[in-house]
Amino acid sequence: MSQPIEIEVQLEQLGIEANIPVFIPTVAIMVYDTAAGWTEKNPLLLKGQIGYETNTSTLQGSVRVFKCKVFDGVQRWNQLPYSAFGTAAGDGGSVQWNDVQGKPLTFPPSAHTHDWTSITDKPTKFNPENHEHELTDVIGLIDELVNKADRDQTETALQQLQEKKADLINGLIPTSQIPALAISEFLGDVSSQSAMLALGAQRTDTCFRTDLQQWFYAISDNTAHPSGWRPITTPVSGVISINGQTGVVILSKADLGLGNVPNTDATQRSNHQGTQLSNTISNFLESVRATNLFGISDFTNQQIVGNDTILAAFAKLQGQLNNNKYIINAQGADGTAVTGTSSAVTYALNIPANTIISGDVLRLRLRVGKTGTAGTCTIRVHVNSTPDLSGSPVLLGQAQGTATQLYLPFRRDYAVKAAGTQAFAPSTNSFNDDGAATGSISNVSIDWTQLRFLVVSIQLSVGTDSAIGQYVSFERLRT
Numbered sequence: 001m002s003q004p005i006e007i008e009v010q011l012e013q014l015g016i017e018a019n020i021p022v023f024i025p026t027v028a029i030m031v032y033d034t035a036a037g038w039t040e041k042n043p044l045l046l047k048g049q050i051g052y053e054t055n056t057s058t059l060q061g062s063v064r065v066f067k068c069k070v071f072d073g074v075q076r077w078n079q080l081p082y083s084a085f086g087t088a089a090g091d092g093g094s095v096q097w098n099d100v101q102g103k104p105l106t107f108p109p110s111a112h113t114h115d116w117t118s119i120t121d122k123p124t125k126f127n128p129e130n131h132e133h134e135l136t137d138v139i140g141l142i143d144e145l146v147n148k149a150d151r152d153q154t155e156t157a158l159q160q161l162q163e164k165k166a167d168l169i170n171g172l173i174p175t176s177q178i179p180a181l182a183i184s185e186f187l188g189d190v191s192s193q194s195a196m197l198a199l200g201a202q203r204t205d206t207c208f209r210t211d212l213q214q215w216f217y218a219i220s221d222n223t224a225h226p227s228g229w230r231p232i233t234t235p236v237s238g239v240i241s242i243n244g245q246t247g248v249v250i251l252s253k254a255d256l257g258l259g260n261v262p263n264t265d266a267t268q269r270s271n272h273q274g275t276q277l278s279n280t281i282s283n284f285l286e287s288v289r290a291t292n293l294f295g296i297s298d299f300t301n302q303q304i305v306g307n308d309t310i311l312a313a314f315a316k317l318q319g320q321l322n323n324n325k326y327i328i329n330a331q332g333a334d335g336t337a338v339t340g341t342s343s344a345v346t347y348a349l350n351i352p353a354n355t356i357i358s359g360d361v362l363r364l365r366l367r368v369g370k371t372g373t374a375g376t377c378t379i380r381v382h383v384n385s386t387p388d389l390s391g392s393p394v395l396l397g398q399a400q401g402t403a404t405q406l407y408l409p410f411r412r413d414y415a416v417k418a419a420g421t422q423a424f425a426p427s428t429n430s431f432n433d434d435g436a437a438t439g440s441i442s443n444v445s446i447d448w449t450q451l452r453f454l455v456v457s458i459q460l461s462v463g464t465d466s467a468i469g470q471y472v473s474f475e476r477l478r479t
Helices: 035-041 141-146 151-164 193-197 266-271 275-289 310-323
Strands: 005-010 027-033 050-053 058-060 063-070 083-087 186-190 206-209 214-218 229-232 325-331 344-351 361-371 377-384 394-401 407-415 452-460 466-477
Touching (some): 027 035, 193 206, 344 466, 394 407
Antiparallel strands (some): 063 083, 206 214, 377 452
16 A cells, blocks of 8 residues: 655645535645635545644744644534644744643742842731740840849849838838938927926927027927027017007007198098188299299290190290291201202201191291302202102202302292192292292192101302302291
């Protein structure tokens, strides 16, 4: 009987059409195709013939494993189960684990190591089993034990402490084991030293000697001898007697020379009538009439301030009434000298808040003295929130003298329309009280309810000249 011829052919080469049986009775053939080709054609081959897939093999080490099916002559490709075979050469392949025969049941690992951080799900602590250690295994234990007291030393110390403790008898400490206590006791009054020594006192006991009017206390246990006692001293008082009395002293009005003073409530004394009270009042009135009120003539026509005396305030008020005005602020001394050609301040007067009210008529008067006749001198008067020209000062008036004019007087009146504003200036700027106008300022607005400063500045046209304020006065007129 001849051996069958193994022929490996492609399924297409057999001319197989889909679902058409192919019979090759005398030749055992291994037929191959792709997995999709087998599924599409679904052929029926003879029993024993093998078909395998060319595109589903896997490499297992150096063996390539192919998926295949062995035909039984009855079932078509799609009904047959898969099998596998491998080749010892080539690019290898893969095989199902269950298809591997003779594999070991366990795989003991070879000796190896792992980093601690690479171990997952490790426990957070490892409780040791019961075990023992030699003393030398515990580092430093021997040194610690050497420094400890031995048993004999400990027992001796405990025995010494026990000997010093009190022994209870029926739950109580006997008096023989209680040290002496210093409890002070007053033993009463005695009239002599011998009586004191016979008291049988103990240390810190006290008694009172009536013969000496003095306290004594025991300073030792030998109280039968005078050295066992010491007097209790008290501070020496400088008062010997009160109004000639000693002991318990009770004073009356007569003792103090007040025997004729009536026992009446002082708040009701103004209602009493009598010759003595009448004479007293009469004498007081005569004394007042004869007293000169010094100071009235020294303060006239000035602003009343908080620290004025009553007489000074009356004098200032009378002066204001006499002159029908009062000075808001004034400066009779020279101001700051000005040189150069820049505008500079010579006076700055403060005007307290709410000093000027609606309906007031104000008068400003000042004079500037100039040295040199090379150029002119210009006077400007501002109201500002600071004692200088910073910010936005409000111009109240200005005037300019000639080069040869050495004294420049300035006067101007103002009317206040409302408490917060200065509305218009009815008079003129001038260098004398009756001179012609040299300039005019339109109506301005000033908040007099706040602290303000009257600022007088001087500007020279030639730097070789100099000027200085000689006086300034800001008054409120009463109509």
